[in-house]
Amino acid sequence: MFQQADSQPTHMTYTAVLQGLKVIELGQLIAGPFAAKTLADFGADVVKIEPPGAGDPLRKWRLLKNGTSVWWQVQSRSKRSLALDLRQTQAQDIVRKLVREADVLIENFRPGAMESWGLGPDELLALNPRLIMLRISGYGQSGPYRDKPGFGVVAEAMGGLRHLTAEPGRVPVRVGVSIGDTLAALHGVIGILLALQERQRSGQGQVIDVALYEAVFNCMESLLPEYSAFGEVRGPGGSALPGIAPSNAYPCRDGGYALIAGNGDSIFRRLMKIIGRDDLGHDPAFADNIGRVARVGELDAAIGEWAQQHTVDEVLAALDAAGVPAGRIYTVADIARDPHYRARGMIEEIRLDDGSTLAVPGICPKLSRTPGSHGRHAPLQVGQDSDAVLREIGLTPAQIQALKDKGIVAAGPQRVIS
Numbered sequence: 001m002f003q004q005a006d007s008q009p010t011h012m013t014y015t016a017v018l019q020g021l022k023v024i025e026l027g028q029l030i031a032g033p034f035a036a037k038t039l040a041d042f043g044a045d046v047v048k049i050e051p052p053g054a055g056d057p058l059r060k061w062r063l064l065k066n067g068t069s070v071w072w073q074v075q076s077r078s079k080r081s082l083a084l085d086l087r088q089t090q091a092q093d094i095v096r097k098l099v100r101e102a103d104v105l106i107e108n109f110r111p112g113a114m115e116s117w118g119l120g121p122d123e124l125l126a127l128n129p130r131l132i133m134l135r136i137s138g139y140g141q142s143g144p145y146r147d148k149p150g151f152g153v154v155a156e157a158m159g160g161l162r163h164l165t166a167e168p169g170r171v172p173v174r175v176g177v178s179i180g181d182t183l184a185a186l187h188g189v190i191g192i193l194l195a196l197q198e199r200q201r202s203g204q205g206q207v208i209d210v211a212l213y214e215a216v217f218n219c220m221e222s223l224l225p226e227y228s229a230f231g232e233v234r235g236p237g238g239s240a241l242p243g244i245a246p247s248n249a250y251p252c253r254d255g256g257y258a259l260i261a262g263n264g265d266s267i268f269r270r271l272m273k274i275i276g277r278d279d280l281g282h283d284p285a286f287a288d289n290i291g292r293v294a295r296v297g298e299l300d301a302a303i304g305e306w307a308q309q310h311t312v313d314e315v316l317a318a319l320d321a322a323g324v325p326a327g328r329i330y331t332v333a334d335i336a337r338d339p340h341y342r343a344r345g346m347i348e349e350i351r352l353d354d355g356s357t358l359a360v361p362g363i364c365p366k367l368s369r370t371p372g373s374h375g376r377h378a379p380l381q382v383g384q385d386s387d388a389v390l391r392e393i394g395l396t397p398a399q400i401q402a403l404k405d406k407g408i409v410a411a412g413p414q415r416v417i418s
Contacts, residue, residue, distance in 0.1 A: 016043025017370040021196075023104045024095070025049065025079065026086075028056045030152065030178050031136045031212065032108030033075050034185035039104070039192070040078035041363050041372035047098065047389050048076060048379070052083040052410030055382035066354060068380065073350065074360050076378035082390070083383025083410035091408050092117050097393040099124050099131060104192055108136040111146045121207045131205040132195040134188045140211035152180030152212055159216025160223055166236035184215040244289060245296040246271070249329070250307035250315075258307055258315040261325040263289060270322045275306035348374055386411040 021044040025036040040046040050056045061069050084091040138150010156162050166172040191208035226232040239249035249257040262271035272281030285291045319326040346362040363372035403409040
């Protein structure tokens with residue numbers, strides 16, 4: 001049913017596209033770690049630095065299995081865990097040693113935190129001029145709001161998204177996932193890849209400054225130019241797509257909803273034929289989007305009347321046959337059993353150390369020659385890779401033990417998920 005993911009790197013006939021790229025992850029929770037996870041999916045060696053003891057708070061977020069969040073298995077796969085108390089001078093020295101050999105450093109602390117530890121970009125780029133440093137924060141590293149705490153939900157509101165996610169006249173609701181953090185992470189990955197490309201020419205690293213609200217705002221399509229040109233403040237459209245018609249969710253006979261996007265000119269004519277309204281399909285008033293938007297209520301009523309006579313399955317079968325884009329509203333249960341998800345490897349099943357299995361999202365995007373892979377599972381123990389990482393930068397067993405004795409470094413039991 002699922003694509004199996006092994007606990008150790010598979011023997012691949014290709015070189016992972018980011019193999020050899022050394023990444024230090026200093027962030028926690030969502031935005032920074034999601035960016036690092038994306039790089040790790042494609043072969044980067046990601047060393048995740050987390051505080052001794054509880055580690056990254058995400059380990060305890062949402063639903064737990066055997067005391068650890070199942071989300072953790074997605075966000076931290078293919079990473080190694082080094083537990084360091086960054087408040088300590090010797091821990092900061094270890095970060096500097098890692099930076100000398102690193103290609104990328106990712107952090108999503110509040111602006112100024114890295115500088116307070118002596119780990120700001122001026123210091124780190126002096127140690128390693130080729131370093132690419134991704135900094136993700138709520139409002140960016142400059143501007144009047146830089147020092148304000150900023151979470152994804154606030155950024156979604158400031159970026160313009162939250163105002164649009166509601167039924168007209170009702171309280172705006174949030175998207176059900178941390179979309180602001182994820183958009184910022186993906187913008188950060190784009191920035192890293194651009195900087196790596198430029199580094200091939202110049203040999204120099206640089207700093208990438210990603211603000212959560214800007215990543216959201218960057219996806220707001222025509223929101224600003226419409227306001228600039230017409231004073232138009234786009235409002236919430238509910239399940240419709242304001243200014244583009246017809247495109248909506250229509251209730252069906254069995255109580256479900258069909259999402260129907262008939263907003264292409266030829267698609268609209270096919271849709272009207274299917275619902276028995278050729279008169280509308282051939283009406284010159286509806287020949288283009290401008291005309292359809294002007295009378296969208298009439299079109300929605302006609303489509304809705306037809307949809308209510310059929311089940312969701314019947315509606316989708318008819319529209320698929322006619323080449324009209326349509327779909328159902330998926331729950332995660334629908335996703336888990338959908339054959340297309342399985343066929344494209346977007347659901348993997350991993351085996352945990354207690355012998356149970358867990359379904360996790362597969363790798364995206366799909367590369368034809370150098371696809372990503374689930375190289376190893378998320379580190380179960382905080383600092384379980386501390387010894388190995390510290391040995392790689394030249395520390396002796398005695399030095400490592402001394403750091404542990406002082407509480408600067410922590411190393412969990414070397415438990416490996418198979």
